Amino acid sequence: MMNRKQITGALAGLLAATLIGVQLASALTQSLTVTGDGAVISGWGAEGGDCTRISSDDGDTTRLYSPTATDIRVCALTNPSIPSGSTINSVTVTAKVRSLDPVSNTFKICVRTASTNYCSANKDTNPTTTYQTITETWATNPNTSAAWTTAQLDDLEAGLEKANGVGMGWSYMIVDVDYTEGGGGGAAPADPPLVMWYF
Numbered sequence: 001m002m003n004r005k006q007i008t009g010a011l012a013g014l015l016a017a018t019l020i021g022v023q024l025a026s027a028l029t030q031s032l033t034v035t036g037d038g039a040v041i042s043g044w045g046a047e048g049g050d051c052t053r054i055s056s057d058d059g060d061t062t063r064l065y066s067p068t069a070t071d072i073r074v075c076a077l078t079n080p081s082i083p084s085g086s087t088i089n090s091v092t093v094t095a096k097v098r099s100l101d102p103v104s105n106t107f108k109i110c111v112r113t114a115s116t117n118y119c120s121a122n123k124d125t126n127p128t129t130t131y132q133t134i135t136e137t138w139a140t141n142p143n144t145s146a147a148w149t150t151a152q153l154d155d156l157e158a159g160l161e162k163a164n165g166v167g168m169g170w171s172y173m174i175v176d177v178d179y180t181e182g183g184g185g186g187a188a189p190a191d192p193p194l195v196m197w198y199f
């Protein structure tokens with residue numbers, strides 16, 4: 001039968017192992033926000049403004065607008081601060097857009113990496129005219145077909161390409177990077193006093 005010290009030690013060890021296990025297994029997210037215009041602007045100027053208009057999630061108050069098929073615009077983003085040794089699991093671009101009319105309004109979500117635009121299949125806001133949250137996820141870098149690297153994320157830009165010629169407002173964009181920290185370095189237990197308590 002274990003004495004009190006042995007039981008306390010066993011419980012503390014179990015708790016520490018659980019904390020470490022949870023930390024190693026958990027995917028983390030960093031959000032990259034829009035800082036301004038990116039490398040490619042073709043159209044999207046019908047109402048003026050630059051990419052800072054889509055750094056705020058405020059509906060029609062500040063938006064970019066395009067009624068023209070194939071207009072494309074990408075925006076610069078903040079850099080992530082992901083620990084070295086991490087595995088980057090995916091990059092998700094979220095856009096909030098609305099059609100000006102209750103008809104099919106198609107567009108693509110794009111990332112720009114290695115000086116090349118890579119765009120999704122067509123998205124469609126049909127049939128509503130209210131703002132909708134629409135996303136596209138890239139599990140790997142489409143330029144390399146391998147996992148994203150932090151250096152590639154530092155240079156990443158994202159944006160939208162209009163597909164058909166229906167007017168669309170674009171108020172907001174954010175890019176979420178999902179990653180898992182490396183196992184070698186290992187995060188410290190969240191609460192060291194619990195581990196040291198039984199010594």
Ligand SMILES: [Ca+2]
Binds near residue numbers: 061
């Ligand atoms: Ca806005």
